Amino acid sequence: MRKIHIIAGLRAVLVMLSLALIYLAIYFIDPQKARWIPACPFYSLTGFYCPGCGLLRSFHQLAHGNLSQALTFNLPAVVSVPLVVGSIAIDICDLLGFRSHRWPVISNQACWIVAIVIIIYGVARNIPIYPLYLLAPH
Numbered sequence: 001m002r003k004i005h006i007i008a009g010l011r012a013v014l015v016m017l018s019l020a021l022i023y024l025a026i027y028f029i030d031p032q033k034a035r036w037i038p039a040c041p042f043y044s045l046t047g048f049y050c051p052g053c054g055l056l057r058s059f060h061q062l063a064h065g066n067l068s069q070a071l072t073f074n075l076p077a078v079v080s081v082p083l084v085v086g087s088i089a090i091d092i093c094d095l096l097g098f099r100s101h102r103w104p105v106i107s108n109q110a111c112w113i114v115a116i117v118i119i120i121y122g123v124a125r126n127i128p129i130y131p132l133y134l135l136a137p138h
């Protein structure tokens with residue numbers, strides 16, 4: 001039993017260290033200047049933005065506190081950050097053995113709705129009509 005707690009604690013520490021490294025990388029590496037970061041394969045092949053285009057630039061701006069600039073690169077990514085951070089925090093609490101509030105189980109229908117919204121977002125950001133073109137990373 002004690003061995004399980006130690007392993008869970010190590011997993012929690014590894015998760016937190018990994019997140020800290022990811023944050024530092026996002027903070028210090030500017031995707032607009034780092035030429036070694038490959039361009040989006042979908043954009044490179046088709047010339048169209050995918051739903052993920054602008055994600056790194058968005059997170060980089062968000063890490064620097066530039067919320068409005070982050071929103072211009074990838075709106076859904078910024079909107080989803082609190083949910084992702086909250087979910088990770090709950091998982092870490094669980095790993096550390098703290099009793100945490102459980103998120104409600106997300107239904108399959110909700111997953112499909114999110115997937116459809118992401119697809120619609122990916123299409124809409126390529127339509128050159130106001131205000132849809134504002135969804136393109138700029």
Ligand SMILES: [Zn+2]
Binds near residue numbers: 040041049050052
């Ligand atoms: Zn893309």
